[in-house]
Amino acid sequence: MFRCNVIQGLRIWKSYTFSAVSVALKRKPQASRLLFTMVDSQYYLPNDIGISALDCTEAFRLLSPREQLYAHYLSRSAWYGGLAVLLQTSPESASIFVLLQRLFRKQPPAQLGNVATAAGLSPEEYQAFLVYAAGLYANMGNYKSFGDTKFIPNLPKENLKALVWQSQAFQDSPSEMEALWDSCSTLLYSLEDKQKQLGLGDKGITTYFSGNCCLEDAELAQKFLDSKNLSAYNTRLFKKKSEGKSCYEVRLASAVCTHPSLDGEGETRCGRYNFEDRVFTVSRGDYDHLMKKVSENLEKAKDHAANENQKRMLEEYSRSFTFGSVEAHKEGSRFWIKDKGPIVESYIGFIESYRDPFGSRGEFEGFVAVVNKAMSERFAKLVSSAEVLLPELPWPKDFEKDRFLLPDFTSLDVLTFAGSGIPAGINIPNYDDIRQSEGFKNVSLGNVLAVAYATQKDKLTFLDEEDKDVYIKWKGPSFEVQVGLHELLGHGSGKLFVQDEKGTFNFEQDNVCNPETGEKITTWYKGNETWDSKFSTISCSYEECRAECVGLYLCLNKHVLSIFGHEGEDAEEVVYVNWLNMVRAGLLGLEFYTSESKSWRQAHMQARFVILRVLLEAGEGLVTLKESTGKDGCPDALITLDRSKIHTVGKGAIERFLCKLQVLKSTADVEGGRALYEGYSAVSDGGSHNFLCLRETVLQRKEARKMFVQANTRVKGDSVELVEYEGSATGLICSFTERFADDAEEVEAHLLELNKRDAPFPSGRTLESV
Numbered sequence: 116m117f118r119c120n121v122i123q124g125l126r127i128w129k130s131y132t133f134s135a136v137s138v139a140l141k142r143k144p145q146a147s148r149l150l151f152t153m154v155d156s157q158y159y160l161p162n163d164i165g166i167s168a169l170d171c172t173e174a175f176r177l178l179s180p181r182e183q184l185y186a187h188y189l190s191r192s193a194w195y196g197g198l199a200v201l202l203q204t205s206p207e208s209a210s211i212f213v214l215l216q217r218l219f220r221k222q223p224p225a226q227l228g229n230v231a232t233a234a235g236l237s238p239e240e241y242q243a244f245l246v247y248a249a250g251l252y253a254n255m256g257n258y259k260s261f262g263d264t265k266f267i268p269n270l271p272k273e274n275l276k277a278l279v280w281q282s283q284a285f286q287d288s289p290s291e292m293e294a295l296w297d298s299c300s301t302l303l304y305s306l307e308d309k310q311k312q313l314g315l316g317d318k319g320i321t322t323y324f325s326g327n328c329c330l331e332d333a334e335l336a337q338k339f340l341d342s343k344n345l346s347a348y349n350t351r352l353f354k355k356k357s358e359g360k361s362c363y364e365v366r367l368a369s370a371v372c373t374h375p376s377l378d379g380e381g382e383t384r385c386g387r388y389n390f391e392d393r394v395f396t397v398s399r400g401d402y403d404h405l406m407k408k409v410s411e412n413l414e415k416a417k418d419h420a421a422n423e424n425q426k427r428m429l430e431e432y433s434r435s436f437t438f439g440s441v442e443a444h445k446e447g448s449r450f451w452i453k454d455k456g457p458i459v460e461s462y463i464g465f466i467e468s469y470r471d472p473f474g475s476r477g478e479f480e481g482f483v484a485v486v487n488k489a490m491s492e493r494f495a496k497l498v499s500s501a502e503v504l505l506p507e508l509p510w511p512k513d514f515e516k517d518r519f520l521l522p523d524f525t526s527l528d529v530l531t532f533a534g535s536g537i538p539a540g541i542n543i544p545n546y547d548d549i550r551q552s553e554g555f556k557n558v559s560l561g562n563v564l565a566v567a568y569a570t571q572k573d574k575l576t577f578l579d580e581e582d583k584d585v586y587i588k589w590k591g592p593s594f595e596v597q598v599g600l601h602e603l604l605g606h607g608s609g610k611l612f613v614q615d616e617k618g619t620f621n622f623e624q625d626n627v628c629n630p631e632t633g634e635k636i637t638t639w640y641k642g643n644e645t646w647d648s649k650f651s652t653i654s655c656s657y658e659e660c661r662a663e664c665v666g667l668y669l670c671l672n673k674h675v676l677s678i679f680g681h682e683g684e685d686a687e688e689v690v691y692v693n694w695l696n697m698v699r700a701g702l703l704g705l706e707f708y709t710s711e712s713k714s715w716r717q718a719h720m721q722a723r724f725v726i727l728r729v730l731l732e733a734g735e736g737l738v739t740l741k742e743s744t745g746k747d748g749c750p751d752a753l754i755t756l757d758r759s760k761i762h763t764v765g766k767g768a769i770e771r772f773l774c775k776l777q778v779l780k781s782t783a784d785v786e787g788g789r790a791l792y793e794g795y796s797a798v799s800d801g802g803s804h805n806f807l808c809l810r811e812t813v814l815q816r817k818e819a820r821k822m823f824v825q826a827n828t829r830v831k832g833d834s835v836e837l838v839e840y841e842g843s844a845t846g847l848i849c850s851f852t853e854r855f856a857d858d859a860e861e862v863e864a865h866l867l868e869l870n871k872r873d874a875p876f877p878s879g880r881t882l883e884s885v
Contacts, residue, residue: 157706157814158306159269160250162242165821167566168842169537174485174528174562175826175837181419182459183835186483187828188416189461190531193481194854195408196436196463197255197533198862199368200479202402202869203351203470204256204313204535205265205320209870210299211257213863214279215248217292219852220859221283224845234277236270242844243269244278249844252851253536253822257303258320260536261820262707263313263470263716265306265320272304308711315472318712323476325353325876330652333473336363337651339395341643343384346441347475348545349465351401353876362394368465368479369439370407372400382440399439402479404865406436409463409481424454432463448544452554455523460484460558462543467655468647469718470535474654475647477545480534487561490526494559496678497599498524504604504669509770510777513627516610520554524603528562530826537823539564540598542606542662547645551611557602559595567821568594576816577702577752582695589692596679597666597693604669605662609777611646612639631778640783649783656715657792660722661780664773667697667726671766691758694765698738701727702754705810706817708798715796725795726769731804733768735760740804742812750812822847827854 178186201209218227224245231241247268254260257267268275276296279285285292302310312319316329324333336352345365353364367383388395410433417429431447434440444464451462461484465477502519506512529537540559544550568590575583612622620639627636640649647654669675670693676686704720704727715721730738737760745751779788800807824847827838838853840846855862 157264157817158266158311159243160246160266161819162239162246162269164246164250164819166249166824166842166844166847167821168824168840168846169529169562169566169826171485171528171530171562171826172837172839174487175530175828178458178485180834182421183828184830185416185419185421185425186459186461186485186530187830187835188412188419189459189463189481189483190533190828192409192412192416193461193463193483193531193533195405195412195862196479196481198866199402199405200255200535201866202873203322203478204254204258205302205322206870206873207299207302208251208256208258209866210295211251211303213866214292214295214299215251215848216852216855216859216863217284217288217295218279218282219248219848220856221287223852224848227278227282230281230283231278234274234281236274236278240270240274241278244275245844245848249822249847252847255533255535258313259820260470260534261717262720263319264707265311267304267306272300276300312709312712312716313470313472314712314714314716318472318714321472322873323351323471323473325355325873327876328352328354330473332361332363333475334651335391335393336365336395337473337475337648339363339388339390340365341648342390343388343397344643345384345397347471347648348441348468348477349401349435349439349444350476353873355876357394360392360394363396365395365397366401367397367399367439368401368406368436369399370403370410370437371439372398372403382442383438385439401439402869404869410436413463421457421459422454424450425457428454435464445544445546445549448546448549449553451544452522452549452556456486456525458486460486460525460527462541466543466545468545469655472652474651478535481531482529482533482541483531484527484529484558484560487526487528490559490561491524493679494524494526494557494599494603497603497675498522498557500674500678501604501607504672504675505608507669507672508604508608508665508777509668509774510609510781511630513622514610514630514777514781515608516551517621519607522554522556522603522607524557524559524599526559526561529560530828532560532823532825537563537567539567539594540602542602545647547611547647550607551613555607557599557607559598559602563823564591564595564598566823574818576818577699577754578695579753579755582755585688586692586695589688590696592679592681593670593689593693593696596670596676596681596689597663597696599679600666600669600675601662605665606658608665609661610781612636612781612783614639614641616642629778629782631775636782638782638784644783646780649785650780650788653789653792656718656721656725656796657776657780657788659719660725660792661773661776663697663719663722663726664769664776667694668766668769668773671762687758690761691756694761695756697723698727698730698756699754701725701730702740702752702809703813703817705798705806705813708810710798710807710810713798721796724798725792728795729768729772730765733764735764737761737764737768740809742805742809745816749815750808751816752809752812824850826850 201212228241258265310320313321315321340347349368351366355362385397413429413433417426420426428447428450431443435443463481466480468474468477470478498521542557572583614620670690681689700723704724707717707720708715736757739755741753743751743753798806824840824842828835840850
C-alpha cells in the first residue's frame with residue numbers, strides 16, 4: 116500500500132519530485148515525514164482537474180432590460196460580499212488573493228506564461244500554478260470548500276518566487292510585492308499538522324475564532340449570545356487576556372463601526388458585559404468596507420425591483436449589512452419568502468454554518484439566478500403533493516409541523532454564486548422560527564446539475580462494470596429526484612418542540628409520547644435555543660443525513676417518480692441508482708475524514724457515510740463492501756447493492772433510522788442525538804469492515820471536485836452586457852481579475868487592511884510555520 120502511495124505521488128510531482136524524494140531519503144530522522152508530505156496528493160489540485168463554465172446565456176438573454184439591471188446589481192453585491200469568505204477561511208487567504216490579483220491584472224495568464232518560461236518553470240509547473248490560482252478563486256481561500264482541506268501550489272516554492280520576482284507587477288512595485296509575498300508565502304506552502312484542515316483549537320485552523328480559542332470558549336460564547344438573544348450567524352469571536360481575566364470580542368459584520376443611538380440593548384446589543392466572570396464586548400465593523408459595497412449595490416438593485424416585496428426585502432438586507440442586525444436579515448427573509456415565483460431569484464447573507472467548527476456562524480454567500488420554467492413545473496408538482504407525501508414519513512403526526520406552508524420550489528440557472536462553493540440545491544432561510552411558522556423556499560440549480568455530476572466511466576471507482584453503465588445513464592435523473600426530495604421534504608419536514616420565553620409549549624405535553632420509548636416528552640428547546648445552538652458541532656451533518664434519508668425513503672414512492680417523468684422499469688432504475696449512488700458516496704466520504712483528529716471535514720459526506728453504515732448494518736446482503744486489488748496492482752474496493760432488497764430490507768432500515776433522527780431532533784435530545792450520530796460516524800479498523808484501511812484506498816483513487824467559471828455582467832449605456840469565459844483555469848482567473856476591474860486597487864487595499872485588523876489576535880500558527 117505504501118508503495119502505491121509513493122508511485123501515485125511521484126506521478127503528481129513530475130520531474131522535480133524525484134529529486135525532492137531522493138534528498139528526503141538521504142535525511143534522517145525527517146526523511147519519512149518529508150516523503151509523506153511530498154506524495155500526499157490530497158493537498159494539491161491536479162493539473163487535469165475538471166473546470167466547467169456555467170452556461171446562463173439564454174436565461175439572461177430572455178430577461179427584460181429592467182430585470183437584467185436588477186440581476187446585475189444583485190450580482191455586484193454578492194461578489195463584493197463574497198470577498199469576506201477570504202477573511203472567514205484562513206489568516207493568509209486574503210493576502211494570497213491580492214497577490215494573485217496583482218499578478219494577473221498586470222499580465223493575463225497567456226502573457227505571464229512567457230515570464231514563467233523565462234523564470235525557468237516547466238509548462239507543467241506553470242499549469243500547476245494556474246490551477247492553484249483558479250482553485251483559490253473558486254474556493255475563496257486556500258482550503259477546499261468541500262472537505263475543508265488545505266491545498267498548496269504543486270510546484271516548488273522557489274520556482275513560484277522566481278515567477279513573482281520576474282512579473283510585471285513586481286517590476287512596477289517591487290517593495291509592495293516583496294512585502295506581500297513575505298506576508299503569505301510561508302503559510303501558502305505550510306503543511307504543518309494543524310494547518311492541513313480547518314478546525315477549532317488543536318484540530319485545525321479557523322478565523323471564525325482567534326487562534327487561542329477552544330471548544331470551551333465557543334460554548335461559553337454561545338451561552339452569552341443566547342442570554343442576549345443574539346444570533347451568532349454574522350459574528351466572529353476574538354479572545355485576549357486583560358488583568359488575568361479572559362476578555363472576548365463578539366464582532367458583528369457591518370458597514371457601520373459605531374452608532375451610539377443603536378448601541379446597548381438594541382437589536383445588535385453592542386456594548387460591554389460581564390458574564391460568568393468574563394468580559395464580553397459586542398462590537399460592529401467586521402468586513403466594514405465590503406459590507407458597505409454590499410449595501411450600496413443592494414440600494415441600486417432596489418431601483419429595478421419588480422414589486423414591493425423585493426423592495427422591502429432589499430431595504431432590510433441593506434439595514435442588516437449596514438448595522439450588523441440579524442433581525443433585519445430575518446425580516447428581509449420574510450419578504451423574500453413572500454416574493455413568490457420571481458423571474459430573477461436571489462438570496463444573500465451569512466447563511467450556511469458548515470465551516471464554523473462550532474456550527475453556529477454563517478459563511479457569506481450570495482446568489483443570483485434565472486428561473487428555468489420547464490424544470491420548475493416538475494418541482495411545482497412535487498410541492499403540490501407535499502401534504503400527501505409528508506404523512507408517509509416514518510414518525511408520528513405530532514412530530515410533524517402543525518401546518519406545511521407550501522414553499523416556492525424552482526429550478527434556476529445560476530448567473531452568480533459568490534462564496535466558497537456552489538451547491539446543487541438550497542433550502543432557505545435557515546432561521547428555525549421562520550421555517551417552522553412562516554415558511555421557506557427551495558431552489559434546484561439546474562445549470563450546476565448539468566455539468567457538476569457528469570461522470571466518465573474510466574474515472575468511476577468502486578463499482579462493477581455492469582453497474583457503471585447503469586450509473587452513468589441514470590445518475591443525472593436520479594440525483595434530480597434526490598435533490599428535490601432532500602430540499603423540499605427533507606429540510607422542509609419535522610417539528611421542533613419548543614417552550615417559548617412565556618412558558619408556552621407548541622405541543623401537548625401531556626399527550627405526546629416518544630415513539631422510541633413510549634414515554635412522555637421530557638426534553639425540548641427553551642427560550643432562545645435553536646437547532647444549531649443546541650446540537651452545535653453535529654447539527655449540520657445530522658440535518659443533512661436526515662434530509663438524505665428522506666430522499667432515499669420517498670424516492671420509493673411511485674407517485675414521486677411519476678412527477679419527474681419516470682414510470683415502470685425506468686422508475687426502478689432511478690431508484691436503484693439513487694440508492695447505489697448513496698452507498699458509493701458513503702465510501703467516498705472517507706476522503707473527508709481526518710484520522711489523526713478523528714474528525715469529519717464535510718457535513719454531507721459524513722452524512723452519507725453514516726447512511727452506508729446503517730445499510731451495511733441492515734444485513735441480509737443488501738449492501739456488500741469488499742476490499743480488492745485493482746488492475747494497477749494497488750488496493751481497490753467493490754461496493755454492490757442488491758436491488759431486490761431495496762424496497763424491503765433497505766426501506767425498513769432507513770425507516771427505523773429516520774424516525775430516530777427526527778425524534779431526537781424534535782425533542783432537543785442532544786445526548787441521545789450525539790450518541791446515535793457519532794456512533795455511526797466512527798471510522799475504525801475493527802468490526803466487519805476496516806474503514807481506516809479503506810480510507811487509504813479512497814484517497815489513492817479520489818477524483819478532484821470540479822470547479823466552475825461564472826460570467827460577469829457590466830452596464831453599457833442603458834443595457835447590461837453578459838461577459839462569458841472559457842471553462843479552464845485561464846477562464847476562471849480572467850473572470851476574477853475582470854470582476855473587480857473598476858475598483859481593483861481600492862478592493863485590494865481594503866482586504867489587506869481588514870486582514871491586518873485580525874493580526875493582533877493569535878491566528879493559530881505554530882512556531883514552525885512563521
